[in-house]
Amino acid sequence: MKTIFRLLRWPLGQIVIFVDWITRPKIPVYAAEKRDELDVNTAKMKLYHFKQCPFCVKTRRNIRRLGLNIETRDARNDPQWNSELINDGGRYQVPCLRIVKEDGSMEWMYGSKEIIGYLDKRFG
Ligand SMILES: N[C@@H](CCC(=O)N[C@@H](CS)C(=O)NCC(=O)O)C(=O)O
Known part of the structure; x- marks a missing residue:
């Protein structure tokens, strides 16, 4: 059973990527000032x-x-991001959003629901 799942994981993942690609949401266009502010944050x-x-x-x-x-960091294939996630974040689980806070400290936010909620609240 485990082997079947392993064999199916890659093609299923490719289907997920394909469906995502054909149904991608539109990127909103912001005025230059707002764009700069977003990019700084x-x-x-x-x-x-x-x-x-x-x-x-x-x-x-x-x-x-x-x-x-x-910026996205591939934690499966890139050894540097993989090791940062495990050693600095504390868990090998994705997605994880690393946030540098005002005081320079680092927050490692795990969980898609938490990350989406945080970004919506801050930028939505
Ligand atoms: N509840 C978490 C689940 C995340 C999750 O299960 N991620 C999987 C990848 S799809 C993972 O990190 N697996 C670690 C591994 O493959 O060792 C979320 O919503 O983000």
């Missing part, structure tokens, strides 16, 4: 993710819908 955020993870797809779609530029 989101420069302090990084999204640790897996390309095929459905929770990450959901989170990335929300980021796109809000028109945010948040």
